[in-house]
Amino acid sequence: MNRVILELRDIQIKRGGMQIIDLPSLSIEAGEFLSLIGPNGTGKSTLLLALSCLLKPARGHLLFHGREIRNNQSVIDYRRHVAMVFQEPLLFDTTVFDNVASGLKIRGITQKERSPLVEEYLERFGISHLAQRSARKLSGGEAQRTSLARAFATRPEVIFLDEPFSSLDPPTKEGLINDLDRILKETKTTALMATHDQSEALRLSERIAVMKEGKIIQIGTPAQVMNHPADEFVASFVGVETILNGTVKENREGTIVLDIGGHAIEAVGEFRPGTGVTCCIRPEHITLARFSTDTGSSARNAVTGKIGAIRSMGLFYKIQLDCGFDLVAYITRTSLEELCLKKDDEVIALFKATAVHIIRTTG
Amino acid sequence: MDLILAGIKQAFILITTLDPEVLGITLLSLKISGTATLISLFIGVSTGTVVALTRFPGRRFLVSLINTGMGLPPVVVGLFVTIFLWRNGPLGFLEILYTPTAIIIAQTIIATPIVTGISLAAMQQLPQNLRLQILALGANRIQMIWILIREAKLPLLAAVMAGFGGVISEVGASIMVGGNIKGYSRVLTTATVMESGRGNFDIAIALSIILLLLAYIINLVLTQIQQRERPR
Numbered sequence: 001m002n003r004v005i006l007e008l009r010d011i012q013i014k015r016g017g018m019q020i021i022d023l024p025s026l027s028i029e030a031g032e033f034l035s036l037i038g039p040n041g042t043g044k045s046t047l048l049l050a051l052s053c054l055l056k057p058a059r060g061h062l063l064f065h066g067r068e069i070r071n072n073q074s075v076i077d078y079r080r081h082v083a084m085v086f087q088e089p090l091l092f093d094t095t096v097f098d099n100v101a102s103g104l105k106i107r108g109i110t111q112k113e114r115s116p117l118v119e120e121y122l123e124r125f126g127i128s129h130l131a132q133r134s135a136r137k138l139s140g141g142e143a144q145r146t147s148l149a150r151a152f153a154t155r156p157e158v159i160f161l162d163e164p165f166s167s168l169d170p171p172t173k174e175g176l177i178n179d180l181d182r183i184l185k186e187t188k189t190t191a192l193m194a195t196h197d198q199s200e201a202l203r204l205s206e207r208i209a210v211m212k213e214g215k216i217i218q219i220g221t222p223a224q225v226m227n228h229p230a231d232e233f234v235a236s237f238v239g240v241e242t243i244l245n246g247t248v249k250e251n252r253e254g255t256i257v258l259d260i261g262g263h264a265i266e267a268v269g270e271f272r273p274g275t276g277v278t279c280c281i282r283p284e285h286i287t288l289a290r291f292s293t294d295t296g297s298s299a300r301n302a303v304t305g306k307i308g309a310i311r312s313m314g315l316f317y318k319i320q321l322d323c324g325f326d327l328v329a330y331i332t333r334t335s336l337e338e339l340c341l342k343k344d345d346e347v348i349a350l351f352k353a354t355a356v357h358i359i360r361t362t363g
Numbered sequence: 364m365d366l367i368l369a370g371i372k373q374a375f376i377l378i379t380t381l382d383p384e385v386l387g388i389t390l391l392s393l394k395i396s397g398t399a400t401l402i403s404l405f406i407g408v409s410t411g412t413v414v415a416l417t418r419f420p421g422r423r424f425l426v427s428l429i430n431t432g433m434g435l436p437p438v439v440v441g442l443f444v445t446i447f448l449w450r451n452g453p454l455g456f457l458e459i460l461y462t463p464t465a466i467i468i469a470q471t472i473i474a475t476p477i478v479t480g481i482s483l484a485a486m487q488q489l490p491q492n493l494r495l496q497i498l499a500l501g502a503n504r505i506q507m508i509w510i511l512i513r514e515a516k517l518p519l520l521a522a523v524m525a526g527f528g529g530v531i532s533e534v535g536a537s538i539m540v541g542g543n544i545k546g547y548s549r550v551l552t553t554a555t556v557m558e559s560g561r562g563n564f565d566i567a568i569a570l571s572i573i574l575l576l577l578a579y580i581i582n583l584v585l586t587q588i589q590q591r592e593r594p595r
Contacts, residue, residue: 054495079498083500084495084496086496088492092513093514102500106501150500151500154501
């Protein structure tokens with residue numbers, strides 16, 4: 001258990017007389033990555049503003065390293081220990097180098113001490129070659145990298161990210177997420193990200209908090225939130241994927257065999273045996289069969305499980321299976337009737353090696 | 364037609380030979396209007412910034428007043444400044460009516476709303492979250508305002524140009540409070556009015572060319588600013 005770096009107690013935020021945030025408590029551990037997910041307009045950004053002391057809550061307490069942030073001086077001190085990156089890069093009308101240096105300049109750090117730090121973070125974000133370019137002449141991805149480098153150059157203990165990838169195109173976004181993940185690990189920075197994109201949250205987070213109408217309705221590891229959504233809202237928002245933790249047992253040139261809850265599951269990837277991985281399987285990629293001879297498909301994985309629950313989702317049914325690990329499958333009404341599935345029945349879940357999507361390695 | 368051609372020819376001679384009278388009038392104009400613009404810059408940028416960054420009751424009314432002030436008729440300003448500085452007026456004891464100082468006061472009153480209005484718009488055009496981003500970078504209030512002014516420097520330069528352009532070409536107030544006294548309070552516009560009234564078209568055209576040149580330079584700089592790319 002890590003120590004708590006940031007703690008919120010009894011936070012209430014009002015706007016125009018309406019309560020928009022109501023949060024009894026939230027603790028953030030040093031070094032963790034916590035994502036706030038939820039639909040737009042649910043208060044994620046507002047909560048980040050309150051956490052970074054850019055917005056004063058109607059009531060509540062914010063504790064940093066156990067000490068409460070109260071008066072103006074402690075607010076500025078606190079802001080100099082954290083950083084914030086917005087959806088828009090919000091760069092200053094100067095060079096990339098001077099932009100990255102700006103946080104340090106505000107802190108009164110001399111030019112001699114600033115330069116090596118600025119160069120280090122330009123390098124880390126892969127924008128050294130743009131150092132002397134005007135911030136007005138950057139692409140969307142380059143601008144957001146500059147904005148992130150500016151935030152990281154102040155070596156914050158906690159970084160707040162408000163939809164940092166939302167305005168980027170998919171390939172740019174991919175590259176930046178990978179770099180951010182690496183830099184966060186290298187610098188051991190605690191991070192809080194608001195996003196409406198659950199896949200971003202899955203890629204980066206140790207914990208996910210699902211927000212609805214100004215409240216956190218579920219908080220937990222990606223596996224907990226995805227596999228055991230607290231209610232219908234969470235389930236529909238996160239899109240119900242099966243999240244599994246396992247270890248790589250074998251690597252056979254592109255195909256790997258994972259050990260998940262005692263089952264050998266084939267997947268696609270290049271990982272050394274012994275690597276811990278988190279993977280997900282989308283429910284629509286799983287087919288169910290009564291007998292193993294029914295397969296007739298190219299599915300490489302067959303797991304026997306017992307039906308825990310059958311729930312109607314409108315056009316299809318959601319089947320919860322207990323296979324030693326939790327598995328969620330979608331089937332159509334026709335299949336359900338053909339297979340005569342009932343609760344507690346034993347069935348075989350079939351899915352291809354390519355359906356097993358490795359989200360990240362766990363070391 | 365000959366009149367115009369002869370006038371233009373004479374005007375070029377006056378300008379190229381640096382005629383002492385034309386030169387004197389031009390320099391005095393630049394000095395008076397420059398000073399008035401500088402004073403309005405201090406008042407206007409700070410007022411504009413404060414109004415842009417704060418919310419208070421009556422703010423809308425104040426903004427509408429500023430916008431109205433941007434089109435203040437110089438003659439009206441001239442009239443009120445004259446009344447105030449009149450020998451037995453409220454500020455008559457200063458005895459500055461018909462002096463360059465009186466022109467500076469009148470031109471400052473004309474330029475200040477222009478500079479304030481454009482500064483206000485310039486500060487409001489900055490992205491909403493920029494202020495938060497600067498604070499998040501650890502800035503205190505003074506650092507934040509300074510960075511914001513620097514970020515809006517180009518539109519603020521436009522404010523200066525517009526203010527200067529407004530007062531250098533203004534004639535009504537200058538003639539009313541300055542009196543167009545030769546070698547003392549005679550500026551480009553008042554001299555042009557007088558010389559053309561007398562039929563001295565050569566000097567009038569020379570003065571007009573100088574005015575046009577100033578107007579051109581101002582607009583050139585403004586266009587350059589407007590056509591620049593917006594930062595991301």
